[in-house]
């Protein structure tokens with residue numbers, strides 16, 4: 001038996017008639033031309049998450065962030081007044097990449113009184129203003145006040161820092177996020193500052209990997225043991241169902257009961273889980289973080305995980321046990337992308353808590369590898385061009401919505417440019 005019922009009437013997909021139920025083309029995942037369009041139409045127009053405010057602990061903190069595939073590096077600062085700002089990481093003098101460590105591709109972060117160019121020593125404040133020009137009187141009619149860093153539109157939501165590379169963003173960040181994601185405003189993300197970061201360069205289109213996290217239809221065959229040690233759950237034909245699917249504008253979410261938490265503490269898959277009191281859904285003991293608004297929007301009783309997919313390339317997985325993961329996908333060509341995964345916990349107070357966090361991070365890598373393992377194969381298969389369209393079932397509603405949304409943004413861009 002499936003764990004969760006379908007909606008009382010119809011199917012998840014039919015609740016959103018604009019999606020249709022027809023087979024879907026994945027041409028958008030194999031076409032170099034589409035990739036070029038997508039970069040302009042989606043990534044240079046949407047709000048993009050570049051980090052969290054806890055990476056800027058005080059006035060005078062900064063970090064750099066390269067946006068893979070966009071040929072853009074930005075500096076995110078908290079200025080003396082406490083305001084979070086973003087600038088192109090480019091010196092106003094002769095265009096040198098301003099801040100880097102090791103090599104010009106290396107990220108840099110820390111506290112700083114000034115941002116100093118390594119080339120001729122110009123300096124800039126954390127507010128982007130030019131504060132020092134070496135041998136200033138040798139220049140011609142130079143006005144330092146007009147030579148600040150180039151600002152990038154920047155705003156924060158629930159501690160997530162977003163930038164927008166458009167000259168004039170079409171909407172404010174808050175309008176863009178809409179009510180479903182906006183409901184997470186008061187969630188205590190700010191208490192979860194112990195971070196474990198992972199990065200991988202993958203041989204697939206970014207959407208192919210994102211698709212793998214938008215449905216749980218693949219769980220019984222691919223993550224068989226995630227469902228628990230019972231013979232019933234170990235059957236790869238086990239009919240696993242997500243509990244709730246929701247769409248709001250370009251954004252999506254799915255709730256599930258996660259894993260076999262209803263079985264613990266009686267049965268575990270590995271002895272190490274019992275030893276560390278942790279596993280794929282995180283530490284068994286959840287810290288007290290107070291209210292958690294915005295999660296489990298359908299109030300499903302066996303709730304374990306929400307997966308919010310914030311268009312275009314951010315996913316926020318929020319666990320009932322009071323921790324969260326973010327995924328970000330940065331396309332670098334039509335068939336490659338950079339994947340960033342970050343786990344966030346309430347900082348450990350004891351060695352046992354720390355061990356539980358470390359074990360959850362290890363387990364996460366195992367599941368991510370399982371998901372990664374099919375990526376090249378899917379990309380190769382799609383590129384072979386054997387089929388024009390592919391059938392999607394009701395549990396794959398978010399895959400359907402994702403590709404439709406990217407296509408709609410690209411169509412809008414083409415229309416605005418008068419092309420077909």
Ligand code: FES
Pocket residue numbers: 091092093094095096117118119120121122
């Ligand atoms: S390029 Fe930065 S000071 Fe000259």
Ligand SMILES: [Fe+2]
Pocket residue numbers: 212213218219222223371
């Ligand atoms: Fe998976």
